[in-house]
Amino acid sequence: MNNTLLDEIREVLQKMGFKVYKTNNDNSIIISNKQLYEYLSQFGKAWKKYVPNEIKQLSSKLLKVLFNYYIKGDGNNRLTPYGGYRTTWWTTSPRLRDDLQEICIKMGKSANFQLVKKKNETIKKIRGRVIKQEHPIWVSNLIIKSNTPSVYLHRNRRDNPNTKNREEWIDSHRGMVYCVEVPNHIVYVRRNGKAVWSGNSGTTGDVAKKLGRKCVMTDIKPVRKDIIRGDACFCYPPHNVQLVILHPPYWDIIKYSKDRNDLCNAETLEDYLRMFRKVIDNVTPFLDDGRFLALVIGDKYSKGEWIPLGFLTMNEVIKAGYILKSIIVKNMIGNERGKGIANNLWRYRALKDGFCVFKHEYVIVFQKKNVG
Numbered sequence: 468m469n470n471t472l473l474d475e476i477r478e479v480l481q482k483m484g485f486k487v488y489k490t491n492n493d494n495s496i497i498i499s500n501k502q503l504y505e506y507l508s509q510f511g512k513a514w515k516k517y518v519p520n521e522i523k524q525l526s527s528k529l530l531k532v533l534f535n536y537y538i539k540g541d542g543n544n545r546l547t548p549y550g551g552y553r554t555t556w557w558t559t560s561p562r563l564r565d566d567l568q569e570i571c572i573k574m575g576k577s578a579n580f581q582l583v584k585k586k587n588e589t590i591k592k593i594r595g596r597v598i599k600q601e602h603p604i605w606v607s608n609l610i611i612k613s614n615t616p617s618v619y620l621h622r623n624r625r626d627n628p629n630t631k632n633r634e635e636w637i638d639s640h641r642g643m644v645y646c647v648e649v650p651n652h653i654v655y656v657r658r659n660g661k662a663v664w665s666g667n668s669g670t671t672g673d674v675a676k677k678l679g680r681k682c683v684m685t686d687i688k689p690v691r692k693d694i695i696r697g698d699a700c701f702c703y704p705p706h707n708v709q710l711v712i713l714h715p716p717y718w719d720i721i722k723y724s725k726d727r728n729d730l731c732n733a734e735t736l737e738d739y740l741r742m743f744r745k746v747i748d749n750v751t752p753f754l755d756d757g758r759f760l761a762l763v764i765g766d767k768y769s770k771g772e773w774i775p776l777g778f779l780t781m782n783e784v785i786k787a788g789y790i791l792k793s794i795i796v797k798n799m800i801g802n803e804r805g806k807g808i809a810n811n812l813w814r815y816r817a818l819k820d821g822f823c824v825f826k827h828e829y830v831i832v833f834q835k836k837n838v839g
C-alpha cells in the first residue's frame with residue numbers, strides 16, 4: 468500500500484479514536500482493539516467478504532464515501548485514452564462483488580463484472596512448481612453513463628444495415644417461466660455480470676386500476692399474469708366497454724415477438740396499416756356508441772424518410788367511422804437514446820430557427836359516432 472494512502476487511513480482511524488501503530492516495514496499499520504477485531508472477523512477471509520445489509524442501507528452520500536475508500540484499497544481510477552476515468556476493482560468474493568454492484572446502483576451509477584481468473588487456473592511457475600489460482604477473481608467496472616432505463620432501439624432495428632438484428636428467445640427452456648412484477652414495473656436484470664434496467668409492460672392497466680376503473684388488458688405476447696394473451700385482430704372483451712386504449716407497435720421499430728400476427732412483424736407499411744385497421748374493426752362493436760378510443764403512437768424515421776405512423780393510423784380510425792377529438796403531442800423526455808446522436812442536432816435546429824422541435828409521440832383521441 469502506498470504511503471500517502473496509509474497516512475490517510477491512519478488519520479481516519481485516529482479520528483475514530485483508535486490507537487494506530489506503524490510496523491517496521493512501514494507499509495502496514497496495526498490497531499489493537501478487540502471490539503474492532505470481533506466486528507471485522509465476521510466478514511471472514513477475502514473470498515467470503517461482504518458488505519452487511521445495515522451498511523448497504525446507508526444514504527447514497529455515505530455509500531459514495533464507502534465506495535471511494537474501497538477503490539483506494541482494492542481498485543483504481545485510471546485515465547482512459549479519451550480523457551475520462553475508468554474505475555475498476557477486483558475481488559475473489561462473489562458476495563462482495565454483488566454487494567458492490569448493488570452499492571453502485573444506490574449511488575446512481577451501475578457496474579458490470581467479468582471473471583478474469585478461474586479457480587485452479589495456472590498463474591505462474593516458480594522453479595518448476597505450478598502456482599494455481601485458489602479462488603476465482605472477478606474484475607468490475609463502474610458505469611457512469613447510460614444508467615437511465617431505456618430501450619436500445621438500434622439493437623432491434625431490422626432496417627439498420629450497420630447493426631445485427633439481435634433477438635433473444637428462451638426456446639430451449641422446458642420448465643416454468645416466471646414473470647417478476649414490481650410496483651413501478653422497472654426491474655434490474657443481470658445476465659453474465661451485465662446488468663440492465665428492464666421494463667415490465669402493462670402500465671396502462673396499472674393506471675386504470677389506480678383510478679379504480681375496471682379494465683381488461685390483452686397482448687399477443689403478455690409478460691404479466693393479469694394481461695390476457697390474445698390477438699387484438701380477433702379477441703374481444705367479455706362485454707361492452709366505454710373506453711379503448713390502443714398502444715400498438717410503432718411498426719417494426721421494436722421487435723416484441725416472432726408471432727407473424729404481431730404488428731411489429733408486418734412486412735410492409737401497407738400490411739401494418741391493414742393489420743391495424745383489423746384491430747379497429749374488431750374492437751369497434753364492443754365500444755359503446757358515443758364513447759372514446761385513445762391511440763398512443765409514434766412516428767418512424769428510417770433510411771432518411773419520415774414515416775408518419777401517427778397520421779396514417781389516425782386516418783385508419785377516421786375511415787372506420789370515428790370522430791377525431793384531439794391530437795395530443797407528448798414530449799418524450801428521458802428517451803433521448805431513441806433519437807441517439809441526432810438528439811443534439813434536433814435541439815440545435817429548434818434553437819436556431821425558433822421552432823419547437825422535440826422528440827414526440829401522439830395520444831390521439833376519437834369518439835365513436837352515436838348511431839342510435
Ligand SMILES: C[S@@+](CC[C@H](N)C(=O)[O-])C[C@H]1O[C@@H](n2cnc3c(N)ncnc32)[C@H](O)[C@@H]1O
Pocket residue numbers: 667668669670671685686687688689697698699700714715716717723724728729730731
Ligand atoms: C408499444 S407496445 C405496448 C406496451 C403497453 N403500453 C404496455 O405497457 O404493456 C406494443 C405491444 O403490442 C403488442 N402486439 C403487437 N401485435 C399485437 C396483436 N396483433 N394483438 C395484441 N397485441 C399485439 C406487442 O406484443 C407489444 O407488447
